[in-house]
Amino acid sequence: MKNLYYVFKKCVGCKTCELSCALAHSQSGELSEALKEIKLSLPRTTVFAATGENYPVSCRHCKEQKCVSACMAKALTRDAATGMVLHDENRCVGCWMCVMVCPYAAIRPNRKIKLPLRCDRCKDKDQPACVKACPTRAILWEEEPEPKK
Amino acid sequence: MKQFVIIGNSAAGIAAAESIRQNDKSSKITIISDEGYAAYCRCLISYYLAGEVSEENVVYRPESFYKENNIELLLNKKALSVDADKNRVTLADKSQIGYDALLIATGASPKFPQGIKGLKNKGVFGLRSLKDAKDISGLLPTVSDSACVLGGGLVGLKAGYALNKRGLKVKVIVKSSQVLSQMLDACAAGLIQSKLEENGIEIVMGADAAQILGDNQVKGIKLDSGKEIACSLVIVGKGVSPNIDIGKEAKLKCAEGILTDNHLQSSVSGIYAAGDVCENIDVSIGKTAVNALWPVAVEQGRIAGANMTGKACLYDGSVGMNSIEFFGLPVISLGVYEIKNDAASLEKLEMFDEKRGIYKKLILKEGVIIGAIMAGDIRNSGLFLSLIRGKVNVAVLKDKLLLENFSYPHIAGMTKEKEQMYV
Structure with missing residues (x-):
């Protein structure tokens, strides 16, 4: 099974992943239109700055x-x-x-529409939108490592 | 081939049955339920009463689930007693079922305070089962438009909310000086209370019902102050007590609930307990407690089920926790939510942004978080729960914990979580 992994050293905190995620889950898929949608599409991944580095967080x-x-x-x-x-x-x-x-804390409340926001790995597409969008290739879409024994 | 018997068909019973079936494909599993339905989402019955959830969406496991998993479901059967020497359960209809391992997941029942006269009147309900919700719902067209709820706990407020949504004028009678006194401090409770009142639910504080008025049908309630309130529906939300009778009678060690060890086995070998009837260690208070909560019941059921099949799975205790939302205000409470006068060793971190309606509080003991309240901004609750469970010393993070951008990366590697996120 593939999962999303983040090379945090490469992450510059530009939040392109957040934007591409929101867009990918919007009705229209177009930024100018998506911003007008009543159920505003929010990102399911969030980039945080901690200890001087940037770290995206998403559902595991x-x-x-x-x-x-x-x-x-x-x-x-x-x-x-x-x-x-x-x-x-x-x-x-x-x-x-x-x-x-x-x-x-990878499941975040979308209080306006009372639904949780969490990464669905863009399940209908060949790869998650954030992976394609990341300008620094900080997001890996890879097979999960074997569990440590 | 073994015979597994589970008394109780809700969160813990189902999780146990699934767990047994996962480990043992062929043995016989029998679930005994004194209710008349396949498993349903008990926590959704107030949503069902409010008209917010359809009956279809209340179903937790459809009837087909039992067939597919080769589980025998006995509905409308009450398990009366357990003979621990002969490994036999006796039902109310006198029939007997033998077992190799038994799970008692009998849940809890609403408390009806003895001191109040008239509790047997028509129109007085608890709100615990789907049947309760249906009975109340069925009565609504025939009753006047006012209802009283006794008790300002979770069930009381959810009942009040549901009836408000159905268009009734609701008064909630609360004995203590705040609502939700079992899960929130006065500040967070105040936020909830304002929200309820803004939306038309009246809270009568510091009062208790002395009597239900009416000869047969409820006509109102009389408070201990002597004041009378007219209503034709009364919901009693005075807490629940674990259904331990069957365990007590079988001489299992009981306190508030059936006491269990770190395999969720009772004091008698081969008999396990899980869910709202089970008492085990509470990680945040360091003592045994009954944490009657859906997530706890599922986890206990799963572990008890595995252990019943002979696997040795350890249970590391629970944390009291609750998540509620009324009229757009979400509040989460974890573990110890209040510092009592006698606890000088505890430390409190808090922030209150009245304008934005955000209140957050953490309680620490020797650098370890043992409790939290999040109101209006619940985003990091899961991190705090993980830190409580892991007994992680957060002294170095103290100034960051309640900041807006506090997040998982701050605690990555400090908790027990195993999933990899960063490379």
Whole structure:
């Protein structure tokens, strides 16, 4: 299974990944149009500055899946075939249990529409939009390493 | 082939059944439920009552789930007793089921305070089961437009919110000096209270119901001050108590809940407990407690289930936590939420931005976070939970913890999380 990894030394904090993410998840896919959408598309990845470096943060689709266990509405499920954590917007009630338990704070509340924001790895596309967009190639889209024994 | 029996068909029972099936494809699994439905999302019943969630979306596991996983589901059956010597469960209809390993996941029941007269009147409800929500909902067209909720805890406020959404005039009667006194301090509770009041829910503070009025049908309530309030619906949200009777009778060690070890096994070998009936170590207070919470129940069920099959999975305790949102104000509470007078060794970090409606507080003990309240900005709650669970010393981060840009990279490598993010 592929995951997103960040070469933080290469990250300059330009937030192009955030913009490309929001755009990729907007209705229109065009910046000028997307900004006018009622349900404004927000980025599902966030770049933070800490200890003098820049670090993007995104959902890990963890094996431990704390968010799936915590989801009292069964909106979050783990897809056995792909290993991805999927979110069913129709079932979600916006209770923020997933936000409460995510140890990476990678699930962020979109309070306006009462839905959590989290990386879906642009699941319908060949690779995540942020990977293509990153001008410094700081985002890797690679197979997960074998678990450490 | 073994026989696994699970009493209880909600979060813990289902998680245990799934976990058993994952480890053991062939043994028999029987789930006994005293309710009449396949597993549903218990925490959604107030949303269902509010009309915000359809019955279809309340379903947690459809009937097909039991067939697909070869689980026998016994509905409307009450497990009465357990014979721990003969490994047998006896049901109310006198039938008996033998087991190799048993999980007690009987949950909890609403407390109906003894002192209040008239609790048996028609129109008085708890709000614990889907049946409660349906019964209340079914009654709404026939009752007047006013309701009283007894108790300002989570269930009480969620019930009040739901009835408000259904167009009723709601008064919430709160005995203590604040709402949500079991999960929030006065400041965060004040923010919630204002939000509820702004939206038409009346909070009557420092009062308790002395009597439910009416001969058969509820006509109102009488407060301990003598004041009477007319209403035709009363929801009792005075907390819940774990359904430990079956465990007590089987001579399992119990405190508030059924006491379990670090494998979630009770004091009797082969009998496990999980969910709202289970008492185990609370990481933030360092003592045993019943943390009756959906995520805790799922985790306990999963671990208990694995252990029932003979795997040795350790359970490292829970943290009391809750996430709520009323009328657009989200609030999360974790662990110890208040410094009581006697705790001089505890330290408090807080910020309050009244204009933006943001309040954050952390409680530290010897450099380790043991509790947090986040109101209006809940984004970093998961980081604090992880730091509480990991008992991480955050002394070097103290000035950063409550800053807007505090984030996972600040604590990467300090907690127990295993997923890689950076290269």
